[in-house]
Amino acid sequence: MTIQAHELASKDYYLTDDSYVAQVKKGDTVTAKQILAKSKESKVKITAEQEGVVTKIENGVITIRDEEPQTREYTVESGRNLLVKE
Numbered sequence: 001m002t003i004q005a006h007e008l009a010s011k012d013y014y015l016t017d018d019s020y021v022a023q024v025k026k027g028d029t030v031t032a033k034q035i036l037a038k039s040k041e042s043k044v045k046i047t048a049e050q051e052g053v054v055t056k057i058e059n060g061v062i063t064i065r066d067e068e069p070q071t072r073e074y075t076v077e078s079g080r081n082l083l084v085k086e
Helices: none
Strands: 003-006 010-014 020-022 035-039 045-047 052-058 061-063 071-073
Touching: 035 061
Parallel strands: none
Antiparallel strands: 003 071, 010 061, 020 035, 035 045, 052 061
């Protein structure tokens, strides 16, 4: 079974304090698990959950927008019932 989003989604990543330094710039294309920001005080890193384009970096928030609608594939055993919600 394949599910595809109708529109492009955006995801915000919050830099919880001033010790974080962004490792990306607006307009950069990022991949899943790419480092978005690092803390100067500890070894903590913030990584992207999925690929996309950095659309905004301001007020401690990095926003990444999908380049194309997300598609997910799932294996479902035959004879199983599915409950679908939007």
